[in-house]
Amino acid sequence: MRVILIGPPGVGKGTQAKLLVKKYHIPQISTGDMLRANIQQNTALGQHANTFMEAGKLVPDDVILEMIRVRFLEADCKDGYVLDGFPRTIPQAEGLELMLKKIDQKLDAVLVITADNAEIIRRLSSRRSCQECGAVYNLLFSPPHKTDICDHCGGKLYQRDDDKPATIQNRLDVYESQTAPLVEFYYKMDLVRKVNGMGTIDEVSEGIRKALE
Numbered sequence: 015m016r017v018i019l020i021g022p023p024g025v026g027k028g029t030q031a032k033l034l035v036k037k038y039h040i041p042q043i044s045t046g047d048m049l050r051a052n053i054q055q056n057t058a059l060g061q062h063a064n065t066f067m068e069a070g071k072l073v074p075d076d077v078i079l080e081m082i083r084v085r086f087l088e089a090d091c092k093d094g095y096v097l098d099g100f101p102r103t104i105p106q107a108e109g110l111e112l113m114l115k116k117i118d119q120k121l122d123a124v125l126v127i128t129a130d131n132a133e134i135i136r137r138l139s140s141r142r143s144c145q146e147c148g149a150v151y152n153l154l155f156s157p158p159h160k161t162d163i164c165d166h167c168g169g170k171l172y173q174r175d176d177d178k179p180a181t182i183q184n185r186l187d188v189y190e191s192q193t194a195p196l197v198e199f200y201y202k203m204d205l206v207r208k209v210n211g212m213g214t215i216d217e218v219s220e221g222i223r224k225a226l227e
């Protein structure tokens with residue numbers, strides 16, 4: 015099962031990726047982690063990537079694609095993978111397609127988790143963090159026992175800038191403008207499977223299972 019997972023902030027994409035990993039016994043490949051691993055292990059590709067990063071530049075797509083290619087050919091990817099965080103642009107998607115052809119692999123699906131923006135904003139803006147110990151609460155799902163007070167340390171709870179409605183709206187806008195062309199690209203290849211991301215973890219997971227049948 016070779017899948018790409020795409021979804022907006024706040025729908026539990028990470029959780030769903032982990033469930034896919036468990037169900038299909040395939041690794042989750044996140045390009046950020048892969049890049050860090052290459053640099054840490056000081057591979058030739060890692061060293062190459064590092065020259066760009068040290069110069070304060072983005073690592074070029076072809077370097078990332080080569081890392082992904084090497085990773086896809088490792089033994090644990092023989093039954094597939096969940097690719098997460100890549101591609102983000104059309105040139106990256108085109109590069110990925112070209113590379114997959116060269117190694118004679120084909121994607122099975124591009125899972126697109128859909129969401130209701132108002133609901134995402136409601137959920138994420140209900141988060142509160144402890145000023146002292148960093149514990150995170152959600153007023154809707156896991157409220158503290160006493161209003162605005164941390165259960166663990168008695169510290170005061172506050173709303174991080176990232177959790178403010180205007181910031182969330184902005185992240186959702188960025189996500190949408192980035193994702194729409196990609197979805198169109200994969201839609202033409204008949205790979206897009208849309209899944210409603212607004213249910214419980216189990217409901218979304220069930221939606222993904224059906225979409226992959």
Ligand SMILES: [Zn+2]
Binds near residue numbers: 145146147148166169
């Ligand atoms: Zn605390």
